[in-house]
Amino acid sequence: MTDFSSLSLADIRARRGELQRQEDVVSFVRRLAQGRIDLVHDEQRRRANGAPADSRDLAARLADVFGQQHGGGSARPPRETIVPTDDPLAAQLDELCAEFNFEDLDSLSDSSLSALDSALSLFEQSCSRDRHDLFEQIDALTAELVRRLKEGGAGAVLENR
Template identity: 35%
Template sequence: MDQARLQHVLAPEWMGDPSALSMEELRARRAELQEVEVTLSYQRRMAQGRLDIVAAERHRRDQGDAAPAPEAVVAHLTGILAPNTRGQGNGRLSQLLAPEPTEAETPELDAIAGANVLASLPTLSDEDLDRLIEDLAEFEAGCSRSRRALHDRIDSLQGEVVRRYRTGEASVETLLR
């Protein structure tokens, strides 16, 4: 996620007063917010998946089980990841289900738990594993906070669009032209 873009759309001056914007500008800003939200949603899902994998390693250790062979870990990934496929979000279905390829890169998340870290989970100390869980949970929570802020802005812009249609300031006919 381009942090500069996220900070830009979350800045108070970017939002301004929705009632002062043209319909085209309202729609354009709403679309931009939705694009950023899709990227954040993707990153949150990626973080949650990695957190599930790390938590499974913590559970394995707590149970006193031996470290599995790499092929056994791969075979169990579906079982590790499937229980949390339904998020705790607000149930919104995004118009865009995946971000653009350049936006799908996750350097911040990879710095916390990239492929090499995930591949070496059995060799991490308990302290490092617990720190990894904390760092992933913090990253996921940050994504969730930012998504909530984006949803608040999307709702505000959408509310202004609806208000204009209800009061007659905008008409459906203008959409058909």
């Protein structure tokens, strides 16, 4: 929907808020997928370098893998993200990882590790597309709010037009 003329300011704000919550969940699950991709890449590097399997459990290795520099991160201000434990997107990621035995990366064959990398990358790309679409919708709603404020001034806010 790109014509918001029939919506009140309250409706626009509510719709934008819901989309922001959806985007928060998609972004959070996308970051989880990226973290798992980082772990897979770390295992692939370890094998390529001929290093022995790390005897520490996965939780102990997380700081080493995630401590590597990856760029500046998001430019948006942080918000508290609440992702329900039964969120379908998070469950989809968990199912994908379970299917490939993610919890035991050391035991995966090279081809299984590569297949896991591909599956996680496709999942992350799908999340990125969804996130982009949500941003476009949020931006359109924000633009409508700004347009109404410019046209109606503070009275538009007070009258909730």
